[in-house]
Amino acid sequence: MEDKQESRLLRELIQREAWEELAEQQEIMHVQDVAAALEELEPTVVLQAMNQFPRERWPAIFAYLNRAEQYSLLQQMDPDDGRFVLAGLLPDDRTALLESVEQEDMEQLMQLLPPADVKQALKQLGYPEESVGRLMNTRFVTIRPDWTVGKAMEHVRTRGESEDTINTLYVTDPTGRLLGTVGLKRLVLSAPTASVEEFISGQLVTVSAAEDREEAVRLIQHYDITALPVTDKTGVLLGVVTVDDVMDVAEQENTEDFHKIGGMGAMGLSLREARPSLLYRKRVGWLVLLVFMNIFGGAGIAYFEATIEAAIALVFFLPLIVDSGGNAGSQSATLMVRALATGDVQMRHWLKLWGKELGVATALGVTMGIAVWGLGLWRGGVEIAMVVSTAMVAVVIVGSMIGMLLPFLLTRMNLDPATASAPLITSIADICGILIYFTIATMVLTLPAV
């Protein structure tokens, strides 16, 4: 847990304004921990703390601050320092900062960049949001297939110093088309006179810059690689997506799935930073929709008004019956949505899984029916017990089936399966539960329906 300790130590030094002590300790501190400690502090204090670190570490620390903090810090900084920090960022981090601010602030930041970097940033911002093009790092080392290993190593030595990703080298033809990759490791292990060509792997994995960034996550996970080359339509190498970027994206995408299945709009932002108005907007949709779906549920109950009046004890079990369907349905929806997201389950598996789910749901329903039998007997007598437990079996099975099939149906319609959220399934299960429960009650108790 060293990072938490380090952040706490640093935060304490800052609070005590022990600047000298901080300057002494700075060498052993990781930039990630420094950035974590600077979170939630005023930009002026952040600036004062940054001043205790040698200037060449600023870009690295800056890169780990969150976007909003980066922007407000740049505004506090001397323009020269700002230029220095921005120039020291990796292109992908710079692009991420630029895309996070408003249009006019972006133009202001662009003025701190040299023309070449502006051009690169504009090009990267030209790719769609959440695309691979926005995520990729545009600095990489290329070598030619006809070079010797010795020449390639020499090239790496002269070009590699400033580059982040030289564990993999990219072999291109003179027009920039990617021919293959060679691991630095492979070159190190080879004779200097050997030709680069010999080591090019025929199994090249690439991704297009216009592709959704989730595809980059999938490819890197599937192929267990640490860097994924990005190409244009003609195969020209444009950049590289690295595994650390992909881990961040995977975490964000997982968070979005959590939010969706919890019945909210997906929210990329930090919960701590999200404004209440945003949270309201992300949550209100499903909630209000469910009110309107209740028009049907309420109508169902109204239809069975006579049944209810004749046996008011039925109402005791109404919340339990409708909730059990919703709960069983949420369980199976969660299982399916997650299995579809990880690729464990694909469309073609649906029938086999449906059979399995039917078996499991029946077993669950019967268990629940038995559990609720006692409750029914105690509160309403034998007939009520029969109604409640039969309804329970049916409701759990129906709820599970809905929860299982809805994610497949959504996938089939090219919608996100995670839309099959707990609240949506709760509402559908409600309507089904009400109808099943009171229909069985009307039949068993031989009461008038209307």
Place this chain on the structure above:
Amino acid sequence: MEDKQESRLLRELIQREAWEELAEQQEIMHVQDVAAALEELEPTVVLQAMNQFPRERWPAIFAYLNRAEQYSLLQQMDPDDGRFVLAGLLPDDRTALLESVEQEDMEQLMQLLPPADVKQALKQLGYPEESVGRLMNTRFVTIRPDWTVGKAMEHVRTRGESEDTINTLYVTDPTGRLLGTVGLKRLVLSAPTASVEEFISGQLVTVSAAEDREEAVRLIQHYDITALPVTDKTGVLLGVVTVDDVMDVAEQENTEDFHKIGGMGAMGLSLREARPSLLYRKRVGWLVLLVFMNIFGGAGIAYFEATIEAAIALVFFLPLIVDSGGNAGSQSATLMVRALATGDVQMRHWLKLWGKELGVATALGVTMGIAVWGLGLWRGGVEIAMVVSTAMVAVVIVGSMIGMLLPFLLTRMNLDPATASAPLITSIADICGILIYFTIATMVLTLPAV
């Protein structure tokens, strides 16, 4: 999407039993795609397909099959081939296979291993389940601080061929204590006469072998590193956890969180492979517990029997009221559980977030109250409308507060916050919803409670 195409092509070749064609194409196929294509096939067919690939690729293909398939394939294989495949696996993959099978099968597999590998496997299996020790790779290249860069590179050349992870080299003293790490890149970029010592980073991140593997995930994500050294209590280097292992673990842990919040026991297994009896056991717990929690909800309704008899229209809105509390609660619980899991939110933030949640929940409650007002007016008149909308505001606020605070409370009690599942919150919200709704109804309609 090249991988899916490749898998499909391969599967088609296998179905047609076009072995020659397969042997011709094998060179351009990735082992990951081959393994994916071999999924769900009979072991004898898998074996036949494997035979089309050169023997030296077998261990790599084998490593990407799932554990159950690995085991049944080994049983079909010639013992010599089995020995060859097992010897070619990375130690961590071998340990993962051994820990996935029954005790007696494990002993049988061990007989295929040379004594050194058995010793290593037993040592790794001695670490607790889900610990870093089980996850780590025990092959790595160490160098000494007093060596020159030239000597270190020479050592890498002789030792590196068989090792997976030489992008980072580990500097140890003669007793094996880890002094620091040096990137292969750094050595390549340096003069051969320089001393290794100069390049050791003072900012060493390590993890203990006994630590939970989630800690390894967190450290690798936090520090943006691709390999994390694992040490014992005295600082001796035991192994290395690599980023690809960590991505798999992160995915599993996320899946477990999904399952927990969906109201199930966490399940590491693939949904496709999970047996119905396991699914039943993982799901039945929460469902039945909720039946017993309904004893309180049912008692609440029974207490207000007279109110219900006097105004049966109240029943129309009962499912809506209790569900809305549950839905709003699930939303805030999902937000909190996820934010706590990613580290976005920590315990110390609870009060600030509570204030924000109260604001958002009030706004949501009022919106819902207005939405339901119309429904109430239509189905029950002015008084019912008033009861329903007031109860709605209260229920949404109470549900949200429970959903928000429960994960913090569970964290405080050192329990997993993801236990605050949708079904649990639904049940608690039920009881609160029933009491709030009928209490308000009894007051507004001035009806007798008992």
